[in-house]
Amino acid sequence: MAIDIFWRIPTHGEPSSLRNKLHHRGDWSQQEGDHIVHRGLAGGGGDGFNSLDYIAEVARAAEISGFHGGLIPSFPMTDEPWAISSFLARETSTFRFMIAFQPGFLNPVTAARMTASLQRASNGRGLFNIITGGGGPAQLWWGDVAPHDDRYARTTEFLDVLRSLWKGGSYSHQGKFYQLENAALPEQLLGQDFPEIYFSGSSDAALVSASQHADFYLSWLEPFDQLKEKFDKVKEKTDKLGRKVKCAVRVDIVARATEEEAWREVRRGFENLSDADKDRYARFAQQTGDSVGANRQRSNAPKNLDNYQDFILHPNVWSGFSLLRGGQTNGIVGSYEQVAERLDDLVRLGADSFILASTPHLEEAYRVGEEVLPLVQGHSARNSVLRAVG
Amino acid sequence: MTIQFYWHVPTRGDGRLADAAVKLRGERNDEQPYFTAGVTDPRGRKFNYYDHLHQIGKAAELAGFDGLLVPNDPEGEESWIVAGYLTRNTRRVKVLATFDSARGSAVYAAKNAVSYQRFSNGRFAWQIATSANVAERRANGDFIEDADIPQRTEEFVTVARHVITETGYSFKGRFFEVLEGGFKGPLSGQAVPQVFLTGQTEADLAVSAKLADVHVFEALPLADLQPYLERLQELSAKAGRPVQAALRIDLLVRETAAEAVHDAARQARQQGQTALPDKAGLWALQTPGAGAARATLVGDADQVTAALEEYASAGITVFQLGAVPALEEAYRIGEQVLPALRARLGLSQQQAA
Structure with a gap:
């Protein structure tokens, strides 16, 4: 079985390189914890262009370079992936829209109709990154009231409803969260591919839900031994329930012609x-929160922040990425060959899919697609020696 | 005076001229070859109904309409997906998505709407209408009582409007809740989508007076519509805010009145109607599919233009027009009705987006 490699869409705008924190692609910038509008490239001005035009460029670059598609994240301060997907369905060809969303925000019948319609509009290119994590007041910001533990039960029930509607015919349901009477998808929306589900969440409640609905269990990059442990646990648990869940890693990379050049990029930043x-x-690094995944990332933070090399966890794995841009801490830094080797290491640990990202996403989509992806062996390299696991 | 013309985009399929049958133009299935074995088919399954929807959107824009009306047809494509798809592929027209207040978190709807506004430079608008049919609502996972619908609509619009226009907004109602909500940074400063509401009851009109930018009336003879228009005006004056009146009406226009009546009669017979009018005017003729107007103006271009002018004179400032087939008729109406009507009303021919 061959692996799938996705790219990521920078809905938060981005700088022109990791060396610089001033965002000027898309239409926003981040300064001192607050977000201000920065009219740079594609600034939503009177010329009729807006930040979606840059996003469209990245999506096109990803499909031209050989990625399956891209993860379209959902944050309080960024544009929504459902909107981006419906807007860009027509001007992309093979790019698959990985829509990050929380099931609790939508009526499941509405969601089923949206999903089937998007599949029709895009020739089956929609898939989901189902998010349930977080919790507390942040959830009420979104207008959502269910408590943390209940929310995985709701995710499970939501996806149950979606799958039932997808089969066609009339469907009634009396659940804890949803009630439906003779619901049905219209004839013209039937027969589409059900979206693949990338599932996030590290708690036990998350794993139970994942074992029922996930196609891919999605994790940030963690120290390789921890990641292997996590993947083994997920695969064991889901195998027991009769559903084989595959694993995916969402990871940022800095790939250059030589290792030295790659580290120089990080060092400059x-x-x-x-x-x-x-x-x-x-x-x-000192906070604790409701998200198990974020807490795991914090545990690797070095005590002092003077030398970028203190953030090196493994050969080619650097844990200071969140200093250079928002998001997860760990990423891969190295030559094209090294980055491909580390990805193959991750395949041996159980990864079947990747969501890669690199700043700036437009140029780097071409670089990674042209220089790194052709070197990745996937499962065809399964018998070679495992190098980076320590 | 400004008058806006919206064009109805049929999401469950389109038809032939004055024919009750609906088909998904552009779609083919593998089981039945579309051409005989004697004719090669170059396109296979390359296209589907979205290609036709795209054509309709373009046609309406080229024909000089000001907006597209995307209905919430439970038997059709989902309205927000269609709206996004059409917005990206048009330049100037407003795109009015119809949906119900049971679609989920009002904050999430508002946040998505902000993206639609950002991506279209403010061309997105909302028509919120919850089905009056209990079975239809329950099939949509919505078990609300009839009497509660206006309040839910009110809460939905209230929450959406506040999170778009301010931060630190909290609200706890019967149907929606938000804590310290509101969009910041690039998502701030967007226009709230224009809100269109519907219904002919006193309660419907009262909610509109309070919250709507536009209230949409079903097609009725002008004399029957007049009291509603007056009531809306009273309520809106009392509330101290202007509410525009819209009319949802379908058109069946032909070169001659006789042709129009002939075609209207054929469609009416196909739909099982027997007592048919024998002259141009407002027919109780429904184009197939949800979101169709309750009645159709039948006549030649002059007659239909004159009838629409009367509605405009009575206070209608937004027309939501439709006809079958949506693509071909967008051109006909755009060529034969809109320019004449705009001229009579003293409007400029091309509205700004």
Whole structure:
């Protein structure tokens, strides 16, 4: 079985390289914890262009370069993936829209109709990154009231309803969260591919839900031994329930012609950090929150923030990415060959799919697609020696 | 005076001229070859109904309409997906998505709407209408009582409007809740989608006076419509905010009145009607599919233009027009009715987006 490699859509805008934190693609910038509108490239001005035009460029770059599609994230301050997908369905060809969303935000019948319609509009290119994590007041910001533990039960029930409607015919349901009477998808929406489901969440409740509905269990990059443990647990648990869930890793990379050049990129970014950036990182590293995944990432933070090399966890694995841009801490840094080798290492640990990202997403989609993807062996390299696991 | 013309986009399929049958133009299935074995088919399954929807959107824009009306047809394509698809592929027209207030979190709807606004430079609008049919609602997972619908609509619009226009907004109602909500940074400063509401009851009109930018009336003879228009005006004056009146009406226009009557009669017979009018005017003729108007203006271009002018003179400022087939008739109406009507009403021929 061959692996799938996706790209990621930078809905938060982005700088022109990791060396610089000033966002000017898309239409926003981040300064001192608050977000201000920064009219840079594609600034939504009177010329009729807006940030979606840059996003469309990235999506086109990803499909031209050989990626399956891209993860379209959902954050409080960024544009929504359902909107992006419906807008870009027609001007892309093979790009698959991985829509990140929380089931609790939509009526499941509405969601089923949206999904089937998007499949028709895009020739079956929609898939989901189902998110349930987080919790507390943040959830009420979105207008959602269910408590944390209940929310995985709701995710499960939501996806049950979606799958039942998908089969066609009339469907009634009396559940804890949803009630339907003679619901049905219209004839013209039937027969589409059900979206593949990438599932996130590290808690036990998440794993129970994943074992019923996930096609891919999606994790951030973690230290390789921890990741192997996690994947083994997921595969064991889901195998027992009769549903074989595959695993996927969402990871940022810096790939250059030589390892030295790759590290130089990281070092420059690190040296350009302000004290305020480092303070913010230190505060993040001390927090604890409801998300098990975010807590696991914090546990690897070094004590002092003076040398970028203190963030190296394994050969080619650097844990300081969240200093350079928002998001997860760990990423892969190296030559094209090394990055491909580390991805193959992850395949041996159980990964069947990747969501890669690199800044800036437009140029790097071409670079990674042209230089790194052709070197990745996937499962065809299963018998070679495992190099980076320590 | 500004008058806006919206064009109805049929999401469950389109038809032939004055024919009750509906088909998904452009779609083919593998079981039945579309051409005989004697004719090669170059296209296979390359196209589907979305290609036709795209054509309709383009046609309406080229024909000079100001907006597209995307209905919430439970038997058709989902309205927000269609709206996004059409918005990206048009330049100027407003895109009015119809949906019900049971679609989920009002904050999430508002947040998606903000993206639609950002991606279209403010061309997105909302028509919120919850089905009056209990069975239809329950099939949609919605077990609300009839009497509660206006309040839910009100809460939905209230929450949406506030999270779009301010931050730190909290609300706890019967149907929706939000804590410290509101969109920041690039998502701030977007226009709230224009809100269209529907219904002919006193309660419906009262909600519109309070919240709607536009209230949409079903097609009725002008004399029957007049009291509603007056009531809306009273309520809106009392509320101290202007509410525009819209008319949802379908058209069957032909070169001559006789042709129009002939075609209307054929469609009416196909739909099982027996007592048919014998002259141009407002017929109780429904184009197939949800979102169809309750009645159809039948006549030649002059007659239909004159009838629409009367509605405009009575206070209608937004027309939601439709006809079958949507593509061909968008051109006909755009060529033969809109320019004449705009001229009579003293409107400029091309509205700004």
